[in-house]
Amino acid sequence: MFxxxxxxxxxxxxxxxxxxNTEDYIPLRELTKSQGISIKYLEAIISILVKANYVEGLRGKGGGYKLSKSPEEYTVGSILRLTEGSLAPVSCLECDVNTCERADKCPTLPMWQKLQEFIDSYFDSITLKDLLEDRNLSHKDFVCDDLFSNKRVTIKKDD
Incomplete structure (x- = not known):
């Protein structure tokens, strides 16, 4: 996964x-300046976000971009999957159907599948609101599957 x-x-x-997050649209030039991203690259990324209805765009005077929904409705996982396509740690897990001819006899496949589940669970547990409220997420408990026992566990912030 990269x-x-x-x-x-x-x-x-x-x-x-x-x-x-207001009713006002944020002009593209403001986003370019504040993020240090070229306007061309920013337009390409914004286009993906608009097509997926993550962001609303308005052209002309007073135009720009704003979120389509509230920050708690977007997870880091959904944003990364939208732009990256896959968060799979190995190529054989990038598709819904594993097309690897060795999948049925691969001794490492279950390990990679568990890692995939962990990555997905982790990124899907963090919302934009979480990131805004606490950049290091120290307040957030994390729920995932234990890689060895196959049980659901909660990792508390104090652990």
């Missing part, structure tokens, strides 16, 4: 729109 600049920038853009 998260590209497109995924990281999309997350930063969504965070800025969440931080400035």
């Amino acid at each position: 998260i590209s600049t497109k995924g990281r920038y999309a997350l930063r853009i969504m965070l800025e729109l969440a931080l400035r």
